[in-house]
Amino acid sequence: MKELENDKMAEMLQVYFIMGSVNCQKDPVDVLKEAIAGGITIFQYREKGNGALEGQEKLELAKKLRGICSDLKIPFIVNDDIDLALAVNADGVHIGQEDDSVEVVRKKIGDRILGVSVHDLTEAEHAIRFGADYFGVGPVYPTSTKTDTKAVQGVTFLNKLRAMGYKTPIVGIGGITSENASNVTKAGADGVSVITAITNAVDIEEAVRKLKTSVLAGMQR
Ligand code: FQP
Numbered sequence: 001m002k003e004l005e006n007d008k009m010a011e012m013l014q015v016y017f018i019m020g021s022v023n024c025q026k027d028p029v030d031v032l033k034e035a036i037a038g039g040i041t042i043f044q045y046r047e048k049g050n051g052a053l054e055g056q057e058k059l060e061l062a063k064k065l066r067g068i069c070s071d072l073k074i075p076f077i078v079n080d081d082i083d084l085a086l087a088v089n090a091d092g093v094h095i096g097q098e099d100d101s102v103e104v105v106r107k108k109i110g111d112r113i114l115g116v117s118v119h120d121l122t123e124a125e126h127a128i129r130f131g132a133d134y135f136g137v138g139p140v141y142p143t144s145t146k147t148d149t150k151a152v153q154g155v156t157f158l159n160k161l162r163a164m165g166y167k168t169p170i171v172g173i174g175g176i177t178s179e180n181a182s183n184v185t186k187a188g189a190d191g192v193s194v195i196t197a198i199t200n201a202v203d204i205e206e207a208v209r210k211l212k213t214s215v216l217a218g219m220q221r
């Protein structure tokens, strides 16, 4: 049963698009619609960083993006903000090690998707024990989006998790482009998560298609 669920989750992670208003060069609604047209498989609303929306404005944008994902059958995940996730009936949440604990969040969100950032085996074990549905692993490559990241780890930890037999679905994150995405899936990730590779693209649909091609190429291992 768990294996079937893992397979479904893994497929969902192939092209994982993350963004909030601060990442977008134009209306986030258009950015999301174009990314979906290009073939993203899951979306995370991450309203964070300089000039991020707060309160009612954050909620309004979340509702809009949630609606698009519902219409177009793309899972909608909220970063960090559990109350927001529940308010817009998100499909899931993503938390890191500095956010609310895995066990508390699992209780709050019921059987919604729970993604957890992990950087070592201790964090991975803990996340599995308390019911994580997938791992976010990174930064694989240097990233400019986030300044409070841990050290760049390449694909070492991805390889290690798979070599040790962990079956949890994994998405790689940090500095991933269509040039290097295949390395990430080759190392054992089920997909890649990106912000700027999509939001900064002149042709968003094309950027997503290229990412997906690279992701799938790396999986022919
Ligand atoms: N992996 C993923 C995902 N999404 C994320 N937001 C992160 C990792 C980073 O809490 P965190 O999570 O370390 O930092 P922040 O809250 O600033 O994003 F796997 F979904 F791709």
Ligand code: MG
Residues within 6 Å of the ligand: 079, 080, 094, 095, 096, 099
């Ligand atoms: Mg977080």
